[in-house]
Amino acid sequence: MELFRDANIDWLGKKWYFLGFSLIFSVAGVLSMLFWHGIPKGVDFKGGTLVYVKFDTTPNEDHIRAAMDAAGIRGTKITQISDIQGKSGNEEVIGLPESASLDANHDAGREQVLAALSSNYHDSGFSVQQVEIVGPTAGKQLQSQAWFATGYSLLGMLVYLWFRFELIYGVAAVAAVFHDTLITVGAFSLINQEITLTVIAAILTLIGYSMNDTIVVFDRIRENLATTRRENLADVVNRSINQTLSRTVIASGLTFLTVLSLYLFGGEVLHGFSFALVVGILIGTYSSIAVAAPMLVAYQDWRLKQGKQAVLPAKRVKA
Known part of the structure; x- marks a missing residue:
């Protein structure tokens, strides 16, 4: 199936518009991470306690928060869990701050929540469904492992593309993927959405997806x-992008519709995971055209200006 037959779009002629777009979102995300929300880490990375409580009737979150405050528990985060249709349910997640969950006494957080609700919440009955506890030491280890997983995946892709094409092709592809990751993490910071292990899994997924498209x-x-x-290399790159445009739109479009449905109807538990994929699919598809390809042409033009021979990709290795 071909959506764009004989497309003739001058993608490289719009490179300065692409650069401006990328700078706006990248800088906004970086400024948010540095001066506004920082990188909002979930309990998986900073440590803490999550208590899943099911109430007999639809709970009043203000009353729950008042019950926590009355018991002297400050800084709690209360999140309602929606059902698969996106409707509000009777289950809430009560998250305790990092300081309330120490390695030596992390069970105290769960007991504090139970005592606070039993003593100060009288709207309806409740029952604890699940408790998740992550100590700060384990959280730091998970955070380090997440950074290593992301870094190793980028390094492995760089080496692979260096072998299959040339080094500049690998550098351009990795730079595009780094661009995607930066904008995605920046989006989480801008909306103050917590980054959890499932979000890291989504980021690794979009790294592979974006790299495949590139x-x-x-x-x-x-x-x-x-x-x-x-x-001219610029003409070849433009023609190549236009020739693969139908494949790019079909593959990315169908994937985007799937993850968008997951974001809209998947409920609170999958909200961070699906949001990362929604942003990542859009930015990853964009960067293959607007970041990786112009970087490749810019490097080749620079080499020609220096009087050096253009770097051509290695020939396809036949199986």
Whole structure:
């Protein structure tokens, strides 16, 4: 199926618009991470206690918060869990701050919540469904492992593209993926949405998705250069992007509709995971065209100005 037959869009001619778009969202995210919300870490990384409580009737969150305050528990985060249709349910997640969950006495947080509700909440009956506890030491270990997982995945992709194409192709692809990750994490900071382990899983997923899309474009560039080596590289890149445009729109569009449905109807538990995928799919598709390809052309132009030979991708290795 081909949506864009004989497309002839000058993508590289719009590179300055793309650069401006990327700078706006990247800088906004960085400023938010540095001076506003920081990187909002979930209980998986900063430690704490999550108590899942089911009430007999729809609870009043203000009354729950007042019950916590009356018991001397400050800084709690209360989140309502929606059902699969997105409707409000009778279950709440009561999150205790980091200081309330120490390695030596982390069970005290659960007992504090139970005592506070039993003594000060009288709207309806309740029952504790589940308790999740992460000590600060474990949280720091998980945070380090998340950084290592992201870094190793980028390094592995760089080495693979260096082997299959040339180093500049790997650098351009990794830079595009870093751009995607920065904007996605920045989006979480801007809306103050907590980053959890499931969000890290979504970020790793979008790294692979974005890289795959970039490789498709690079592979078409290699095929076109093999037949027209005297053609200007910018023209070859434009033609290659246009030739893969239908595949990009169909694949990314269907994936985006799926994750958008998950975001809208998946409920509170999957909200962070699906939000990361929604942002990541959009930015990842955009960066393959607007970041990786222009960076490749800019490097080749710089080499030609220096009087050096252009770097061409290695020929396809036949299986």
